[in-house]
Amino acid sequence: MFIQDIDLKLKDWAFSQRKNLPYELKLELTKKRIEDWYSHWSGDVYISFSGGLDSTVLLHLIRKHLYSDIPAVFADTGLEYPELKQFVKTFDDVTILRPQKSFRQVIKEYGYPVVSKETAAKVRKLRNGNLGERYRNYLLNGDERGSIGKLAEKWKILLDAPFETSEKCCDVMKKKPFKEYHKKTNRVPYVGITQDESFERRRKYEKTGCNVYDSNVPKSQPMGFWTKQDVLRYAAENNIDICSVYGEIKQSSSGELYTTGVQRTGCMFCAFGCHMEGCPNRFQKMQITHPQLHEYCFKSWESGGLGMAEVLDYINVPYLAEVDAINGQGARYQQFKIV
Ligand code: SF4
Secondary structure, rough: OOOHHHHHHHHHHHHHHHHHHHHHHHHHHHHHHHHHHHHHHOOEEEEEOOOOHHHHHHHHHHHHHHOOOEEEEEEEOOOOOOOHHHHHOOOOOOOEOOOOHHHHHHHHHHOEEEEOOHHHHHHHHHHOOOOOOOHHHHHHHHHHOOOOOOOHHHHHHHOOOOOOOOHHHHHHHHHHHHHHHHHHOOOEEEEOOOOOOHHHHHHHHHHHOOOOOOOOOOOOOOOOOHHHHHHHHHHHHHOOOHHHHOOOEOOOOOOOEEOOOOOOOOOOOOEEOHHOOOOOOOHHHHHHHHHHHHHHHOOOOOOOOHEEEEHHHHHOOOOOOHHHHHOOOHHHHHHOOOO
């Protein structure tokens, strides 16, 4: 191994170890990274604000402790919880961006966001890409280096699905509006990415650390090494308002913090990651908390819905609430009880 490779590995290791720092040190390191970013760009920065727990904490931390006048920017994809949109509007100085296409248009043009970004991209390429034989073979079977990067056997069923699958949705609905905002204002973002997000995000953080200066899309992720427990602790200790869909922050008998409502916000109709959730999953909860939106989501495409029933049936993910199972979850899902 070359010395540069060892250096890189050490750097990755150092970034990955930050999640083990004591909470107080994490807080200080985060503030330092926020200040570094601010001074590097001479204050031409903004907070990418989704209304979710992580970005609510980030916004509080920046505006309350460091710079009270940094603008926040929210991408209104039309897929957020209605409560979340209302919540975002309760903050000062929030610019609302809107994508040029609706979710229905995106599905029609590109396909459904299913399983994960990486899997959806592979399925799209294999179904519709003009691929060389070697690359196609690699996506299907791996190569001499092994099977990393190939489409998982389990998801090869998507190659024959009666619907298209694609990773493009986020590009159209979120990335493009933010890129245009950047072009117009020259401001660069702080984003509330944390450790407990997807494996891919964690891997990326371990490569770059918090402040990514030399990239096509510069960004600061000053909470990149925080765990969900850190986020909940900050919210609880600072008594900050969080969106009502999360319910309340409570502590279990083992000392773990949790929210009594939904565990994730983001786009309500997104199927990325839903196959990994236990019962009740996001769609089963939605049937109880937002029945009309649930109906729209699962109504057939021809009747004006999003046609997600066909998609979830195909990948074997339940989307109808199992009343007994939900009621059996006790206090944790109390607000989802059907009476
Ligand atoms: S999170 Fe899912 S639904 Fe939302 S923009 Fe990204 S791919 Fe689309």
